[in-house]
Each structure stands twice: as structure tokens, then as C-alpha cells.
Amino acid sequence: MAKIPRPEYPRPQFVREDWLNLNGDWQFEIDTGDSGLARGLLNRELSGKIRVPFCPECKLSGVEYLDFMEAVWYRREVTVPESWGDRRVQLNFQAVDYEATVWVNGREVGRHRGGYSPFSCDLGFGRDLGGKATIVVRARDPRDWAKPCGKQSMIYENYGCHYPRTTGIWQTVWMEPVAPTSLKRPRITPCLQEKQFRIDQHLVNPQAGWKIVAVLKDSHGDVSRAEVVTGGDFASTLILPVPADRLRLWQPGDGQLYDIDLSLFAPGGELVDHATSYAGMRSVSIDGLKVKINGKTVFQRQVLDQGYYPDGLLTAPTDEALMRDITLAMRAGFNAARLHQKVFEERFLYHADSLGYLVWGEYGDWGYRQGTRVPSTVVDGYRHQPAAAMMTQWLEVLERDYSHPAIIGWCPLNETSQSIEDYMTTLDDVTRGMFLAAKLVDNTRPVLDSSGYSHRVAEADIYDCHDYSQDPAKFAVQQSGLAADDPFQNGRDKHWSIPYRGQPYFVSEFGGIWWNPKAGEKDFSWGYGERPKSLDEFYTRFKGLCDVLLDNPKMFGYCYTQLTDVFQEQNGVLFFDRSMKFDLAKLHAVQSRKAAIETLEA
Structure with missing residues (x-):
């Protein structure tokens, strides 16, 4: 029997013993024109196969098809254990991108929109399934939909900081039996x-x-x-x-x-x-400009982590790969991560919980602004409203991840701007709505309304900026306004943000130093600023930029871009395959000294 890929239990904070992992080989077919339902794909064998939970764009799936796919279909027959007869069978999907419809034994059992959050389909009592469940999934991902898709490219090739798309199933599929009256996932709040x-x-x-x-x-x-x-x-x-x-x-x-x-x-x-x-027993609090963990000021030495893998794209090839990303970041001196433009697999959060690794939960909102001059797109004769879909998905993410102690803050949006006048009000509604959703679900963590650029919520707990200045001296000047409570703001000249009102402040993207000694002159790659001419020059620049922020007594943290190279964006502290690019001990030495705000502890 072939080894099941990603065999570990996918919901580590709510574990039942009786379950069935459905990863592995499924029938598969690309539906180029999204006409499969009319052509009978629901009721026949599919022409190809795929290795779930890996998306068809990636190597590990066995498909590796990189062009646009309007829709894809999956099919698998599962033997339902006889012992499940008196319980209701739940078919669980950890993530499907973007819109999924699920049929079992020819009957539609569920629909879900959103590429990041889990959903379940109730199949009824096990005894009524006749011992077999033929599962068919259609995942639709039309290129002209305005939809939150994070860093997925909206054109055929990679460009800028956009990478290959992820279509269809990209996290574990599994089944479990539950009693008719049963436990739901608990909300666990530590009260230190x-x-x-x-x-x-x-x-x-x-x-x-x-x-x-x-x-x-x-x-x-x-x-x-x-x-x-x-x-x-x-x-x-x-x-x-x-x-x-x-x-x-x-x-x-x-x-x-x-x-x-x-x-x-x-x-x-x-x-x-x-x-x-x-x-985990811990508290997160704000004391003036300080963000405290368990009542102690902790300077957050964050690294921006995009969670991409050369062979699995958004899906880690193994559970061990998730844990290794954390341990490598910690070896480099980072105590935290900004989980960037992606809702990470819950197994990643489990390892962060186990290792004491601070993380900020984020939503992959990029793509929502695709076609923003038209507030919605027509789908099957109805209006597809990306803003409403985003709100639903964000609430699902908050529900999934509320109890993880590693999460110490929420950030629903990234680099929003007020540059397109005819959708500014809609964007303000989305920003405020997602902020309020986070605060209503969770009053134990700070919430940042948007990372960088347009801050539109006056009562946001945190204020930040993105600053990729590469000269430490110029970087220091740019960040010096915080001393007078007038910090650097992206788009200040365009009045994108409401005024700063004294919240804890940090630079949530900086650095991004371009370095790839393996690249030839004709190889396309990029990072921020000019490439250092030597390793020593890289270390000097890295230290100079970090020192500016570590030495600022009003700065509660930073986020360095980034943990790994990702395709053409080659500014990571590791190569894309996680091999060593720098001496991590040297990076650790730069970051491990006390920050100025930590020395002010009463």
C-alpha cells in the first residue's frame, strides 16, 4: 500500500481518536470551460489522477499544470467503517481554493467559498451510506473573479511578488464519525x-x-x-x-x-x-507603547514568512517541514513571525504552540482589489461579492485559530491603499468590518487594521509602516519621527491614513536585502535595493537596519523580509529549498541583544 501523504492528524487542538485520512490518489480532471456539470463529470470516472492534498500546479501532486484552470474535479470511493453505523459521518476539508461543491453518492452535501478556511459536510448516519461513499468535488477558481488569493499570480507567469496559483484541494481531506449530539470545537481562553x-x-x-x-x-x-x-x-x-x-x-x-x-x-x-x-497559560497586553507577554515587555523580532515550498507551493511537503521552518527562524534570532498573505495550516500553529514561537495571524486578502472599479462580478447570473465572502472567511479563520497560544495578534489586511477613489468607501467598510469581527470574536489580543499603507480604524490597537530603505542612516532618519509621536506613514502625502494616536508602533516590513550568489547575470531575481557586493556587506547592512529599530525606545518590534527566497523574490535569510544562505549564528547575534524598549522595564 502506498504511503499516505501528510498522514498526521490535521486538527491538533480538537482531536478525536476515530478518523480516516483521505489523502492519497484521487481521480482528477481539469475542466477548462467550467462546463463539467453539463458534460456529466459528476457521474463518470475522471480521466486523470492527482495526489491529494497537493494542488495540481505543484510537483508533489503528480500533475504540475501551471496554466489557468477555471474548474477542477476530484473523485474517490471510500469504504465507510462498519463501526460508524450509529454515528453521523463528517467529511472534512481543511482548505479548498476557491469555491467548492461536494457530492457524495450523487447527492450534493455542501458548498464552500474561500481558499483558506476549513469546512465540513454532514453525510448522515454511517448505516445509511451502504458502506461506501463516492466523493466528488468540483473546485472553481475563475481568473476573472475578484477574490482574496494572497500572493497567487493573476497572469500566467510569476511577476513581482506573485507566484504560481493554487487551485482546488491543498490541505488534508478526512472523515470522522460523531454522535448526533456532540462536542464542537472549544474556545479556550487563558486567564493568567x-x-x-x-x-x-x-x-x-x-x-x-x-x-x-x-x-x-x-x-x-x-x-x-x-x-x-x-x-x-x-x-x-x-x-x-x-x-x-x-x-x-x-x-x-x-x-x-x-x-x-x-x-x-x-x-x-x-x-x-x-x-x-x-x-498555554499566557497573556498579551498593551502598556503604553509596549506589547507585553505575561506582563513582561518582549521586543518582537519577527520574520515575514510566506509559507511557500518549491515542490508543494502553499502546502508543506511534510509535517516536519513546518516545524523546521520555525526552528530555523529561531536559530537566526527571530522569536516571532508574521504569517504573510496566507492562512497557514493548523499544524504549523501546533508547532509554534509547542516551541513558544510568537505569530501574527493574517488573512490573504490580495486579489480582492482585482477589478475593484466594479464592486462585484457576475457569476452564474448572480452577483459575486468578494467583500461579503472575505468577511465570512475571516470569521471562519478566527474561529479555527482562537485557542492557539502562539497567536499574539491579528491582521486581516495588507497594504491597502486609498488610491482608487470610487472604491474607497467599500474598502473602508471591509477594513472596519474585519477589524470589528476580530475584536468581537477575540478581546484577548491586539488587532492591526491593515499592515502598512492605509490605517482607517481609529481604535486599532497597533500602528505600523513598511519601510524598505536600504541605507541604515537614511532608514534612521525616516524612522526618527516616532520620537516626537509623528511616525513614518506610508502614503502620508496622499492622506491615506487617519492620524497616529499613540499606539504601540513597529515597522512590519523592512530589510528584504537582495542576495543570491547562485544567480547568474541573466537569471531574473529581485530584492530590495542593490545587491550587496559581498557577504560582509550583507551582514553590515542587516545589522545596521536592525540596530535602528532595536535602539528606538518607542519601537515595540519589527518584521524582517523574509524567511526564505520565494521563486524570483530572492531576499530570504534561507534559500527557497531551506538550505543555508548565511551564517544563522551571526544573524542571531545581531538580534539577541536587548532592545531599547526592553531596557525600560519598570
Whole structure:
């Protein structure tokens, strides 16, 4: 039997023992004109095959087709375990780009729009499936739709900072059986001041008289236990206290985690559902210009991570590759990452949680502005509204990732501008709506309305800029205004942003130093500024730029561009294949000294 690609459990913070990984070979066919439904693709064998969960554009899929694909089709027959007969079968997709329709045994069971967030299809009771589930998926990704697609190229070839597209399934597909009344994913909130975890636990098909039990554990055994008998409420709250002698803080470089067992009992005492989770005890707070972790000022030495891979594009080839990206970044002296223009696989967040690696959750909004002079596009006779779709997807992302301790901030948008007058109001609505969504879902983390360029929400928790000046002296002058509470703003002369009002401030993109000694004179590549003439010149420039920000007592952090080269953009601290470009110990030495804002700790 062929080895299953990406065999690990894909939802690490809500784990059930009984599940079936559906990665591997599927039937596959490209639907050039999106006419497959009319041509009968739903009810026949498909002409090719693909290796799921890798997208058809990438090498690991076995297809490696790089042209536009209006739609693609997948088909697979699955044997449903007989033991699932009395439970409802859930078919789960971690991510499909961009619009998915799913049929099982000829019946439509679900639709979903959005390339980054997971969705599930309820297939009914296992006994009613007849032991077999023939799964058919159509994924549509039309080139003329205005849709959030991150760094995916909107023309055939790569250009600028845009790379090959991702179409269709690009994360794990899997099935699990659940009881008719069952646990939903919990919302776990660490409350450091009270020394307790709060669990908001929702149920599917809630009923009165059912008991939910939560048990907190560490390496020494049970720490605390809480239970509640439901009254048919939509959500129940359980409090898990942590005694002082069992308190372990989650902090940068030290991902201390507690395990959590969750059980659901029917009124007669029968165990009907069980899942495991985990949590980290930490707080994120703002004190003037400082951003604190567990009450301590931590200068955020972020690296911009785009999460691309030479052979898998948006999909990491292995789970180990996700963890290795984090460990390499930490070896270079970064304690944090900006997860840029992509919602990362949840397995990445699991490794960040385990390693104590700070991350900012972001949404891949680029592409939304495609065709922005027309606020919507016509699809099947209806109006496709990218702004509404973005809001839904962002809420799905917030729900998925709320409980991960590694996430210390949210940023829904990147480099928005007010340069096209006839869509400024729409953009303001989107910016404010996505900011408010994050604040309503999560009041425990700071939210930045947009990274760089147009800041449009007065009550945003953070203010920032992007500055790719390559001369440290000029960079220092450009950033010197923060001392007088008048920091550098992108598009200041165009009045893109509302005024700065004293929030914590950082440069969320800088550096991007162009360096690739392997490239010949005729090889196309780019980075910011002129290429250094030697390694020593690179190290000098890197240190000079970092020092400007480390020495600024009002700067709470920075984000260096970037972790790896990505195709033609060759300004990473690693080559695209993650081989060594620089001496990481030298980069670590530059970044490891205390920043000025850290020395001001009271």
C-alpha cells in the first residue's frame, strides 16, 4: 500500500481518536470551460489522477499544470467503517481554493467559498451510506473573479511578488464519525491574572440534561476538573483553575502546554463523545507603547514568512517541514513571525504552540482589489461579492485559530491603499468590518487594521509602516519621527491614513536585502535595493537596519523580509529549498541583544 501523504492528524487542538485520512490518489480532471456539470463529470470516472492534498500546479501532486484552470474535479470511493453505523459521518476539508461543491453518492452535501478556511459536510448516519461513499468535488477558481488569493499570480507567469496559483484541494481531506449530539470545537481562553482557563464549549444539537466534563492535565497528572450539566443552552462555560504550584507559563522560546480532556455524557451516564485539546497559560497586553507577554515587555523580532515550498507551493511537503521552518527562524534570532498573505495550516500553529514561537495571524486578502472599479462580478447570473465572502472567511479563520497560544495578534489586511477613489468607501467598510469581527470574536489580543499603507480604524490597537530603505542612516532618519509621536506613514502625502494616536508602533516590513550568489547575470531575481557586493556587506547592512529599530525606545518590534527566497523574490535569510544562505549564528547575534524598549522595564 502506498504511503499516505501528510498522514498526521490535521486538527491538533480538537482531536478525536476515530478518523480516516483521505489523502492519497484521487481521480482528477481539469475542466477548462467550467462546463463539467453539463458534460456529466459528476457521474463518470475522471480521466486523470492527482495526489491529494497537493494542488495540481505543484510537483508533489503528480500533475504540475501551471496554466489557468477555471474548474477542477476530484473523485474517490471510500469504504465507510462498519463501526460508524450509529454515528453521523463528517467529511472534512481543511482548505479548498476557491469555491467548492461536494457530492457524495450523487447527492450534493455542501458548498464552500474561500481558499483558506476549513469546512465540513454532514453525510448522515454511517448505516445509511451502504458502506461506501463516492466523493466528488468540483473546485472553481475563475481568473476573472475578484477574490482574496494572497500572493497567487493573476497572469500566467510569476511577476513581482506573485507566484504560481493554487487551485482546488491543498490541505488534508478526512472523515470522522460523531454522535448526533456532540462536542464542537472549544474556545479556550487563558486567564493568567485569575490563574485559570476558561472553556466555552458549544454542542451540536444541544439538549438539556447532558453533562460536559473537562480535565486539565500536565506532565504530573490531573491539575483540575470542571463539569456542567447543560440546560439546552447553546454554550456552556467551564473554569479550570491552576494551583500556584502547577502554574507553568507559555512564553517565547518555551512552549509550556497543558493537555485538556473533554467528555460529553448523555443523561443516563453514557459517554457519547470525547476529544483532547491543549492550552498555554499566557497573556498579551498593551502598556503604553509596549506589547507585553505575561506582563513582561518582549521586543518582537519577527520574520515575514510566506509559507511557500518549491515542490508543494502553499502546502508543506511534510509535517516536519513546518516545524523546521520555525526552528530555523529561531536559530537566526527571530522569536516571532508574521504569517504573510496566507492562512497557514493548523499544524504549523501546533508547532509554534509547542516551541513558544510568537505569530501574527493574517488573512490573504490580495486579489480582492482585482477589478475593484466594479464592486462585484457576475457569476452564474448572480452577483459575486468578494467583500461579503472575505468577511465570512475571516470569521471562519478566527474561529479555527482562537485557542492557539502562539497567536499574539491579528491582521486581516495588507497594504491597502486609498488610491482608487470610487472604491474607497467599500474598502473602508471591509477594513472596519474585519477589524470589528476580530475584536468581537477575540478581546484577548491586539488587532492591526491593515499592515502598512492605509490605517482607517481609529481604535486599532497597533500602528505600523513598511519601510524598505536600504541605507541604515537614511532608514534612521525616516524612522526618527516616532520620537516626537509623528511616525513614518506610508502614503502620508496622499492622506491615506487617519492620524497616529499613540499606539504601540513597529515597522512590519523592512530589510528584504537582495542576495543570491547562485544567480547568474541573466537569471531574473529581485530584492530590495542593490545587491550587496559581498557577504560582509550583507551582514553590515542587516545589522545596521536592525540596530535602528532595536535602539528606538518607542519601537515595540519589527518584521524582517523574509524567511526564505520565494521563486524570483530572492531576499530570504534561507534559500527557497531551506538550505543555508548565511551564517544563522551571526544573524542571531545581531538580534539577541536587548532592545531599547526592553531596557525600560519598570
